[in-house]
Amino acid sequence: MAWLPARSASVAALVRPGALVAFADGIGSPLSVAAELSSAALAAGGVRLLLGWMPTPFSGIDFAAFTDVRTVMPGWGLRHAVDAGLVRALPVRLSAVPALLHGPLRPDVLVAAVVPHPRGGYCFGPEVSWLRTAVAAGATVAGVLSPGYPRCDAGTPLPDGQVVIVAETPDPPAALNFSAPLAEHRAIAAHVAALIPDGARLQVGPGALGAAILDGICSPVRIDSGIISEGVVDLAERGLLAGEPVGAYLAGGQRLLDWADGRPLLHPVDYTHDPGRLSADGPFVAVNTALEVDEQAQVNVEALPGAAVGGLGGHPDYAAAASRSPGGLSIVALPCGSHGRSGLVRALSWPVSTPAHDVDVLVTEHGSADLRGLDRAERARAVRSLWPAGIG
Secondary structure, rough: OOOOOOOOOOOOOOOOOOOOEEEEOOOOOOOOHHHHHHHHHHHHOEEEEEEEEOOOOOOOOOOOOOOEEEEEOOOHHHHHHHOOOOEEOOOHHHHHHHHHOOOOOOOEEEEEEEEEOOOOEOOOOOEEHHHHHHOOOOOOOOOEEOOOOOOOOOOOOOOHEEEEEEEEOOEEEEEEEOOOOOHHHHHHHHHOOOOOOOEEEEEEOOOHHHHHHHHHOOOOOOOOOOEEEEHHHHHHOOOOEEOOOOEEEEEOHHHHHHHOOOOOOEEEEHHHHHHHHHHHOOOEEEEEEOOOOOOOOOOEEEEEEOOEEEEEOOOOHHHHHHHOOOOOOEEEOOOOEEEEEEEOOOOOOOOOOEOHOOOOOEEOOOOEEEEEOOHHHHHHHHHOOOOOOOOO
16 A cells, blocks of 8 residues: 655645635544644735635634635634634535636645545545545645544545645544434424435434434435434444445544444535435435524524524535435424524524525424425415414
8 A cells, every 4th residue: 555645745835825725624624734834825925725614623723824714614613713704604505616616716735634545545534525626626635644534535546646745643533522412302303204204315414403313213214415423323233224325524423433434435525415416316305404494494504693603515405406306305404492592583694595495394393394385375384383482
């Protein structure tokens, strides 16, 4: 096995004046070189930075060292930087990110963790997401060799001529722990489980609600999701996982990483989030949540007043694909209230993340409302029936 490519160099040697540098996201984001990258950008001048989904605190980067910083999917780790105006959050669905990377946001350098590929050379670790698109667009990979990361990139070895090793780290990926499901999450999960047909391909987001939904599955399903969480390991141990999961990111702790290592699980977003592929192969069920919805079931997943929370991500991709899948369903599930705020509002606090016509079924702890085939007035009545306390 070839552990080193033909070249190695410092980060500073790859960062040119005016360059656009993409920094890999997910739990494997190479934060060990963040400070070095900041210094290199400050010395070069005019350097722009492109970020993705940062689920944990994004430490080590000096945003002031860059002329411009943007993210295609902020996540919890960037919410304070977005609120402070240090990072511009782009309203882009993940399936559209490849077009941006081949167009106005084509990166010159991609800073990413890499692991040895079984056939020699290198590949990515606990996320593939948009990283292979950046490589296809011509970016030089400033690779941080991370032999402790799991090997679950389903792709071929990265092109030798585009990989330059800039550092090595023994550190494991960041552990991502979610809150335990509450009683309302369990109640929602029971309603959702009743809607999932046997043998369906299932997408479900991470977090307490996602964990409760995977816990509530009682017949085999295929996982076809942007994020593969630790609940998938539980499905496998219960004999309810049909085939290898498909995902773009891992999101969990050591138990998930150990289980995923050596499995070809992770693919680029132009595959995982392709609506045509998702809707074509058997019933596809997408289960997503929301910060708030209105009476038509329009969804906001991005922000609440005064606070950025997340980004569009794959929410609109999966909802659109599931709503057009024969036998499938686009489900949006959320508690009636959280932190003193109602989940049902007269007007969304933020622009629409996912349109109402891509929501088939709305679920709360009080039940489910099938919105298919309803006109505007009927939809509003059905949505309000799930909020006994009334609209917020």
